[in-house]
Amino acid sequence: MKISQLSALGCNLPATLRNAGAALCLVALPVAAEPPTVVALGDSLTQGYGLPEGDGFVPVLQDWLNQHGTEAEIVNAGVSGDTTAGGLSRIDWALVPETDALIVNLGGNDLLRGLDPALSRSNLDAILTKADERGLPVLLLGLRAPGNYGPAFQQSFDAMYPDLAAQHDTLLIADYLGPITAGDRLDPDFVQPDGIHPNAEGVKRLVEVVGPAVEELLARAAPVTPE
Numbered sequence: 108m109k110i111s112q113l114s115a116l117g118c119n120l121p122a123t124l125r126n127a128g129a130a131l132c133l134v135a136l137p138v139a140a141e142p143p144t145v146v147a148l149g150d151s152l153t154q155g156y157g158l159p160e161g162d163g164f165v166p167v168l169q170d171w172l173n174q175h176g177t178e179a180e181i182v183n184a185g186v187s188g189d190t191t192a193g194g195l196s197r198i199d200w201a202l203v204p205e206t207d208a209l210i211v212n213l214g215g216n217d218l219l220r221g222l223d224p225a226l227s228r229s230n231l232d233a234i235l236t237k238a239d240e241r242g243l244p245v246l247l248l249g250l251r252a253p254g255n256y257g258p259a260f261q262q263s264f265d266a267m268y269p270d271l272a273a274q275h276d277t278l279l280i281a282d283y284l285g286p287i288t289a290g291d292r293l294d295p296d297f298v299q300p301d302g303i304h305p306n307a308e309g310v311k312r313l314v315e316v317v318g319p320a321v322e323e324l325l326a327r328a329a330p331v332t333p334e
Contacts, residue, residue, distance in 0.1 A: 142178040143328050144205045145321065148194055148234070149212035149248075152283070153185025155310075157299050162307040164314065171318040179325055182206075190216045191230035198234050202241060208328040209238050210321070212248040212283060214268075219303075221256055224263040231267065235275040244327035245277040246320055250284060253291065278324055286312040 147153050147165055155163020165183040172179050184201040186193065194213045202209070211234060217227040231247075238245050249268030252261040272279035282288070287297035287309045295302070297309030305313060 141205070142180050143207035143325055144180050144182060144203070145208045145210060145324065145328075146182045146184050146201055146203065146206050147210040147212065148198065148201055149185040149210070150189040150194075150216055151185065151187035151304060152215060153210075153212050154183065154187050155185065156187050156304050157301070158304075158307060158310070162310060164310055167310050167314045168317060168321065171314050172321065175318065175322070177322050177325065179321070181210075181321075185212075188216060189213065190220070190222070191227045191234070195230045195233050198237050202237070202243070206241070206243060208324050209243050209245045210248065210324070211235070211238075211245060211277075214250050214264075218250060218252055218264065221260075224252075224260060224267055227264070228267040228271065231271055232274070235271060235277060239275060244324055245275065246317075246324045247272050247277045247279050248283040248317070249279065249281045251282050251288075278320055278327070280317065280320055283313065283317075286316050 147168075149164075153164050155165065160166065163183075165181050165185070169179075169181045172181070182203070184197075186197075191213045194211070211231070213231065213234075214227055217224075235245060235247070247268060249272075250264075252264035254261055256264075268279060268281055271277070284293060284305075287294050287305055293302060293305075294309075297305055297312060299306050
């Protein structure tokens with residue numbers, strides 16, 4: 108019986124059965140699916156440090172998805188100053204029960220502090236393992252190390268993101284800040300006066316690259332429809 112027929116049935120039933128008919132209609136009516144939830148786990152680059160509320164990474168990404176007709180809710184789990192260890196310490200409660208996918212953007216503060224890349228790799232590996240255990244697809248946003256820590260550090264840091272992405276079968280943007288980089292440093296036209304954090308125009312540039320990757324992430328999160 109079609110929904111339209113059930114609706115008519117509910118309207119035409121005798122008064123003594125009308126309540127049952129109405130209940131039947133309510134059961135049969137389709138329920139709108141909730142948009143998928145994507146948790147963005149990161150540091151100040153995710154949190155939106157130094158920017159008006161609507162100009163940070165998460166709201167700009169949300170707007171980009173809305174404008175492209177992609178339904179999703181992006182949850183801001185960015186904490187300024189967080190390291191990969193900090194992200195690992197809060198991953199369990201950051202992944203709310205309704206989480207369908209995960210964006211990981213951590214490592215910048217490890218880099219600024221000159222922490223051993225082996226430790227950063229271990230923390231990121233543990234985060235991705237927890238996502239694997241939940242069956243969550245992941246988009247990993249990587250960074251590039253400058254040369255001031257020496258070639259061994261640079262090589263080890265730069266390699267950890269592609270290596271982990273391959274190990275855990277995650278989507279990867281190896282150089283998240285690439286779109287606002289000029290030569291070997293961030294372009295001053297797209298960063299705040301601190302020379303580290305993107306300004307509003309910089310965030311827009313970053314999201315133009317990240318947005319399509321998030322659409323691919325959501326495709327991985329979509330349930331498989333039985334044939």
